[in-house]
Amino acid sequence: MDKDLRDMHERLVDHMDGVSVDEEKQAVSSLIAADPVWAKAWEDLKETRTAILHFGLRQKVALIHEEMKNERSTVKTGNYRRMIRPFLSVAAIFIFLVAGYYFYRFYTISPEKVFSSNYVTYDQGTLRGTEDHPSAVEQAFQKKDHVAVLLLMAGSASSSPKDKFLAGISCLELKNYAGAKTYFKDIIGDKQGNGLFKDEAEYYLALASIATKEYGPALSILKKIRDEKQHPYHQEVTDKLIQDVKMLSWK
Amino acid sequence: MHVVRKFPDAEIVSNLRTGDLMDDSIRSLYRDHFDKLTRYILANNGSQQDAEDIFQETIVSFIELVKKDKFRGESSIGTFLYSMNRHAWLNELKRKGRALLREEKFEMNMDRGEADKLQQMAYGEEKQEIARLVASLGDTCKKILLLFYYEERTMKEILDATDYDNEQVVRNKKYKCLKQLEQMLNEKPELKQTLKNLLHG
Numbered sequence: 498m499d500k501d502l503r504d505m506h507e508r509l510v511d512h513m514d515g516v517s518v519d520e521e522k523q524a525v526s527s528l529i530a531a532d533p534v535w536a537k538a539w540e541d542l543k544e545t546r547t548a549i550l551h552f553g554l555r556q557k558v559a560l561i562h563e564e565m566k567n568e569r570s571t572v573k574t575g576n577y578r579r580m581i582r583p584f585l586s587v588a589a590i591f592i593f594l595v596a597g598y599y600f601y602r603f604y605t606i607s608p609e610k611v612f613s614s615n616y617v618t619y620d621q622g623t624l625r626g627t628e629d630h631p632s633a634v635e636q637a638f639q640k641k642d643h644v645a646v647l648l649l650m651a652g653s654a655s656s657s658p659k660d661k662f663l664a665g666i667s668c669l670e671l672k673n674y675a676g677a678k679t680y681f682k683d684i685i686g687d688k689q690g691n692g693l694f695k696d697e698a699e700y701y702l703a704l705a706s707i708a709t710k711e712y713g714p715a716l717s718i719l720k721k722i723r724d725e726k727q728h729p730y731h732q733e734v735t736d737k738l739i740q741d742v743k744m745l746s747w748k
Numbered sequence: 749m750h751v752v753r754k755f756p757d758a759e760i761v762s763n764l765r766t767g768d769l770m771d772d773s774i775r776s777l778y779r780d781h782f783d784k785l786t787r788y789i790l791a792n793n794g795s796q797q798d799a800e801d802i803f804q805e806t807i808v809s810f811i812e813l814v815k816k817d818k819f820r821g822e823s824s825i826g827t828f829l830y831s832m833n834r835h836a837w838l839n840e841l842k843r844k845g846r847a848l849l850r851e852e853k854f855e856m857n858m859d860r861g862e863a864d865k866l867q868q869m870a871y872g873e874e875k876q877e878i879a880r881l882v883a884s885l886g887d888t889c890k891k892i893l894l895l896f897y898y899e900e901r902t903m904k905e906i907l908d909a910t911d912y913d914n915e916q917v918v919r920n921k922k923y924k925c926l927k928q929l930e931q932m933l934n935e936k937p938e939l940k941q942t943l944k945n946l947l948h949g
Binding site: 507510514543544545547549551552554556557558561565 | 763770771774775778779802803807810812875878879881882883891894896898899923926927929930934940943944946947
């Protein structure tokens, strides 16, 4: 019986696989049509093949699904890149221009340029507390005789903060930066002077320090002035000036 | 460079039926319909993973319908896939016990012909179980059976693709594997109806 069943199964498999000769095909077809046992075995066999075909198709679709997921993510990335490319170009140009500007500034900046673009010749008319009888130093300053101012100061045992300040400015006019710094530091450190001309001295000391390439002290004075909104030179100390001094310090 | 091929509906149906350019045709279905069908699932409480799973089920069922000549092109492939996708998602929602009223209305309003065709989409769980059963065969058995029945390779080609000595050994192995799978399926009577449905439609 087992052998009969095995024979039946083998014949059915050959029949399904299409390897039977014509005569056998007809014989098996007749048996399937006539015998319920053969018909059931034939149906089971076809269902088994259907399961294989279904599995094969699922596998194929799953493989293509993975492939398409990769393709879609590549396309999405490509689309995203295409979308942002114009913005990237504009950003690149902008960065290039900004970098170029700073590059140009860095290589062309000098202490002399920074000093001259921020130095304003002191206007004597703005002097605070101008007296009816101006001192000899003041009179010489009014005549813009800066050499006379310094000679008068050299011959004087003691002088007012105003005279010292004018002497400092005269030094700057004569490009004697070291001398100017001495006068301005004197005013800043003078406890007796009641703070007269201290604010002005700070600003001009910073400029004199730039001219003598002492960028560290110059920067700390400029930052102090920048932080003090009430400082009379607060408006003069711009971000650009501080940036320029920083650049000078990097050179 | 990979060339992206786009096929008109009629050519896709013809290719799926005959098996020619099968892979390219499936890719074309993905490119043309995946986004729209995915959007539907995402808009109806589904996740991206749900959308991908349902889409795969839809494509498999669609190809099986086409092979059985059950898709005659009364509607476009896009419309048909959309209906199948919705139906599959409805089944999934019901299975998960959160069917939406709106979806039930859709099912009630569906015409009989469409419902019959969509019946192909039913038994989703059972189909997966059938696939799992085949997958549980040994690698050699799976390879031989798939090469012979799915890829329709000759015994000579299968011999070249395996380590066996001659065609008769391959033939014997194939017979044993087929018998083994048949026994495994017979031990799962709950899968019978799905197999009959897949076989006869």
